[in-house]
Amino acid sequence: QVQLVESGGGVVPPGRSLRLSCAASGFTFNTYALHWVRQAPDKGLEWVAAISYDGSSKYYADSVKGRFTISRDYSMNTLYLQMDSLRAEDTAVYFCARDRLTSLASWSFSYWGQGTLVTVAS
């Protein structure tokens, strides 16, 4: 069955960096676009970034553009989110999600991980 397991969250001071990982299993990793979506405490959902099935295209929310980098490792079946210059407003649970369709992205998230909490505080 499809599994997405995030890791790497924690408490980090403002201005520092953190890298999140999402280990994928149960599907053909190189055929699906993948996404990061976050949720601040007691708030709604915010899409953060996406990467195409072949890694050739990357997309970001304006709030993280230039600070966050999405990438994927096909040998490890793992999705990453490198987060630099972190701000208090980046505090959230970060979910990785798999696209609904293979190859071309449907921009619909059919499988989700359990999330990892990132807290940016001094």
Place this chain on the structure above:
Amino acid sequence: DIQMTQSPSSLSAPVGDRITITCRASQSISSYLNWYQQKPGKAPKLLIYAASSLQSGVPSRFSGSGSGTGFTLTISSLEPDDFATYYCQQYNSIPLTFGGGTKVEIK
């Protein structure tokens, strides 16, 4: 960016009721609209994609409709498992954006 506005922000209804949640887009998004259900402490679950297509495994009491700027999610007969928060999400353009959510509570 396309703004997504959901209404109501919360509602209270008894088991067995029919409820409708509305989602409005700040500009036309054709049928590029998804609906998700989220329970406390859990990841969201995809219910409806492309405005009206039921995701595999989702009960038929859930349905979606609309196009352009106005969309609805209907639950034909509320069950205890349906009490949760519901979000719409547009994918007409990047950045993808979600509505603010509708919390459905037991009356």
